[in-house]
Amino acid sequence: MSEHLDASWFTEAFTRCGSAFSLKITAKLHEEQTQYQKLAIYDTETYGKLMVLDGCVMLTDRDNFLYHEMMSHPALFTHARPRRVVIIGGGDCGTLKEVLKHPGVEKVTQIDIDERVTWAAEQWFPALVESNQDPRAELLFEDGVKWVDECEEASVDLIIVDSTDPVGPAEGLFKVDFFKRCFRILREGGILVQQSESPLYHTHSIIKELHTDMQAAGFQTTATLPFPQPVYPSGWWSCTMAGKECNVKQFRDADASARPFDTEYYSADIHRGALALPPFMQRVLNRR
């Protein structure tokens, strides 16, 4: 009874999770081996353009708003007054675009190691790069960890780690050592936010360890916010925030409600809802 998907489908098997997700493809638009990874762009039947890195779905036109809005607005409305923002990874520029919607942000530096990801976004995802010419935006193509180490102490308000999964190149971005380096460059009241995988698959492993490691790095408060993300494993994803001398379980809800820009998914009520963890996650994460 199971269906067979022919060559017109792109499939990503999440081998360790025992599940797979597929999209119906209408054309392969590009494929290259960059200096760092295999990059492919497809056109799909119902999700618009699709970007794939090393066989893993990175984003589609149709549903990237969920991830990009939730990686940016909750943290920006949690910080008391975010002016200096750093994005590690995020080469598709979708997170950058959301950050730049905040008029109070004075400078955003995006540091992705692979320039070809941004090149591909410029070619096939024009909506994501539409704010790249904003004078507040700085795009660097180098090693994000090295950049953090060379950054002045206590000079940043918000660090967004918009990375691939914690296997391969991005593994180091999920460890206590990296969080300590981030802690150093954050000002008091600063926030670190990290994409943190699937609540269904990773609450007992990656997400739990993130809280432990962020707290071990000196952050006083941590919070995981789940959100839907159809093209990622389990269709359910999360970000985890860590606060340096601030409480990431509270946010400027009046400002979030009065935000001077449109969103598709984010709102003050959605933010509040995402802070309300399901009981099965609370039992794992709220123990300490």
Add this chain to the structure above:
Amino acid sequence: MSEHLDASWFTEAFTRCGSAFSLKITAKLHEEQTQYQKLAIYDTETYGKLMVLDGCVMLTDRDNFLYHEMMSHPALFTHARPRRVVIIGGGDCGTLKEVLKHPGVEKVTQIDIDERVTWAAEQWFPALVESNQDPRAELLFEDGVKWVDECEEASVDLIIVDSTDPVGPAEGLFKVDFFKRCFRILREGGILVQQSESPLYHTHSIIKELHTDMQAAGFQTTATLPFPQPVYPSGWWSCTMAGKECNVKQFRDADASARPFDTEYYSADIHRGALALPPFMQRVLNRR
């Protein structure tokens, strides 16, 4: 670069949605053509047992808690005092089990047309049928619409439509004519709740039409509550409630917080969060 899934995977292609979901299978435990549909049971590598009807994933051990909790507890904590509950469909008994957790419920009648679904649940999903011997539970195997028509007027507090998708046998359960029949048997303050597909795929179609049709049938208020559901199309699902002389956007939050039973996903905060629709859904559903 796309992966090929061999015969050890079960795949459901959501053809009209242009996506597919697969689970790694370790054994096929059962397959039969019942009087109404093709029923199959598999064992999976990471999701426990899997039930499939006509090639569509119905439920797995691992993630059915999301659907069953959200199809029952929000409606039960919205109704002022639910005593008489009817479940149309729901033959796997997972919704029944959740309803019976409420001490105030006096009688629950589950009407599924296909007795073999309940038989399969008894064989392979013992956790779902563990409350079937509760003296408040009545299991009937007949046509749910016919049952509703023969039911006494204004005699029911809550109708839960736990059906398959609105194509084929269940199509009639998504139409204004059926909602009118339900309205007739509900008492004042009564609630109808219907599974209502994917917020990403169906907000502009099925979900929007549900609101229109429920209101055309006489219900004063309607509300869609999204929730994650990894094995259903897009991994993001919803239920839609309709209230007869009651406001389904409010609920007994103190009672929900003090509920005398455990849940994995549902809580008063999750309920409140689910009532907060993302802006893209608000723009479609809150127009009228």
